[in-house]
Amino acid sequence: MRALLIVNPNATTTTPAGRDRLAHALSSRTRLTVAHTTHRGHAADLARSAHADGMDVVIAHGGDGTVNEIVNGLLGPSPDRGTDPSLPRLAVVPGGSANVFARSLGIAADPMEATEQLLPLLAEHVSRRIGLGHCDGRWFVFNAGLGLDAQVCEAIDLSRLAGKKVTSARYVRHAITQFFASRRIEPALTLELPGQEPVTGVYYAFVSNSSPWTFLDTRPVHTNPGTSFGSGLGVFAMATMRVLPSLRVVRQLLARNGDPSSPHLLRADDVTRVRARSTRPIGLQVDGDYLGLRTDVEFVSVPSILEVVAPAQ
Known part of the structure; x- marks a missing residue:
C-alpha cells in the first residue's frame, strides 16, 4: 500500500x-x-x-x-x-x-x-464513503458560512498572522466582538431552499455537512444535529441580533443534546442545496478558511464523493 x-x-x-x-x-x-x-x-x-x-x-x-x-x-x-x-x-x-x-x-x-x-x-x-458540501468553486468537509462566523474566521486569520496562538477562548472573544459590532447593521441575506418561499431578513447563515458544527475544546456545538456525512446539508440562519434571543439559542447550541429552535431561527436538515443572496458584500468562510466578500453563493450537497479511512458508523 x-x-x-x-x-x-x-x-x-x-x-x-x-x-x-x-x-x-x-x-x-x-x-x-x-x-x-x-x-x-x-x-x-x-x-x-x-x-x-x-x-x-x-x-x-x-x-x-x-x-x-x-x-x-x-x-x-x-x-x-x-x-x-x-x-x-x-x-x-x-x-x-x-x-x-x-x-x-x-x-x-x-x-x-x-x-x-x-x-x-x-x-x-x-473505509467508508462520505458526502461533502460545495460552494464558490470549493469543497467543504464540515461547514461553511456567511456573515458572523466568516467575520470571526477573518479575525482569527489576522490573529494568526500576528503570531497569536489559536485557542477556543480566542474564538469566543472574537465571536462576541463581531456579534456586537454587527448588531446595528441591517440584515442583508435572503435564503432560497428547494420547495420553499425565499426567506428574507437573515443576518447570518451556517451551512453544515456534519454534526457537530464545531468544538469548543471538548464541548461539541450542535447547529443541525440531524446532519451527517451521509445526509444532505444542514442550514442554520438567524433573523435577529437581539441579545436575549441570541443567548437562548447559544445555550441550546451548547447543550449536550442540543436541538436549537427559536421563532427567529431558520433551521433545515438534509437539504440538497441552498442559495444565499446578499444586498451587500458579506464574508464567506469554508471549513474555517475566510474566502472574502460575496453577494451570491450556492451551497450544494454532493453525496458519497470521498472515501475516508475511518471507523464505521
Missing part, C-alpha cells in the same frame, strides 16, 4: 518528535512518502500529485485547513464530477486546534491515539 503523509509543520499541535513517531508507525504498514507543506495551497498541490502518481492513501497531519486543501486538490473545483475509483483514500491524523472533521469521523483528537486507531484500519482496508 503506497501512502503519502502530508504534514503541516506549522499546525497548532504538531511537533517534530510527534511527526517522527507518526512516520515511523505508518512506515510499518505502508510504503510511506512524507511531504511537508511550505506555503498556502501546497497541500492541494501535493494531493493532486498523489492522485497522478497512483497513491493508495493520502494521510493529512494538520488542522482542518490542511484537510480542506487536500480534499480540494484531490477532487478539483467542479461539483459535477463523478466518483473516481482511482482517487486515493483520505486518512486524517489531527494536528490543528479544533480538528472538527477528524473528530466528527470518530478519530481521536490526540495525534498518537489517532495513529493507533488508523493503523489497524489501514491494515484491514476499512
Whole structure:
C-alpha cells in the first residue's frame, strides 16, 4: 500500500518528535512518502500529485485547513464530477486546534491515539464513503458560512498572522466582538431552499455537512444535529441580533443534546442545496478558511464523493 503523509509543520499541535513517531508507525504498514507543506495551497498541490502518481492513501497531519486543501486538490473545483475509483483514500491524523472533521469521523483528537486507531484500519482496508458540501468553486468537509462566523474566521486569520496562538477562548472573544459590532447593521441575506418561499431578513447563515458544527475544546456545538456525512446539508440562519434571543439559542447550541429552535431561527436538515443572496458584500468562510466578500453563493450537497479511512458508523 503506497501512502503519502502530508504534514503541516506549522499546525497548532504538531511537533517534530510527534511527526517522527507518526512516520515511523505508518512506515510499518505502508510504503510511506512524507511531504511537508511550505506555503498556502501546497497541500492541494501535493494531493493532486498523489492522485497522478497512483497513491493508495493520502494521510493529512494538520488542522482542518490542511484537510480542506487536500480534499480540494484531490477532487478539483467542479461539483459535477463523478466518483473516481482511482482517487486515493483520505486518512486524517489531527494536528490543528479544533480538528472538527477528524473528530466528527470518530478519530481521536490526540495525534498518537489517532495513529493507533488508523493503523489497524489501514491494515484491514476499512473505509467508508462520505458526502461533502460545495460552494464558490470549493469543497467543504464540515461547514461553511456567511456573515458572523466568516467575520470571526477573518479575525482569527489576522490573529494568526500576528503570531497569536489559536485557542477556543480566542474564538469566543472574537465571536462576541463581531456579534456586537454587527448588531446595528441591517440584515442583508435572503435564503432560497428547494420547495420553499425565499426567506428574507437573515443576518447570518451556517451551512453544515456534519454534526457537530464545531468544538469548543471538548464541548461539541450542535447547529443541525440531524446532519451527517451521509445526509444532505444542514442550514442554520438567524433573523435577529437581539441579545436575549441570541443567548437562548447559544445555550441550546451548547447543550449536550442540543436541538436549537427559536421563532427567529431558520433551521433545515438534509437539504440538497441552498442559495444565499446578499444586498451587500458579506464574508464567506469554508471549513474555517475566510474566502472574502460575496453577494451570491450556492451551497450544494454532493453525496458519497470521498472515501475516508475511518471507523464505521
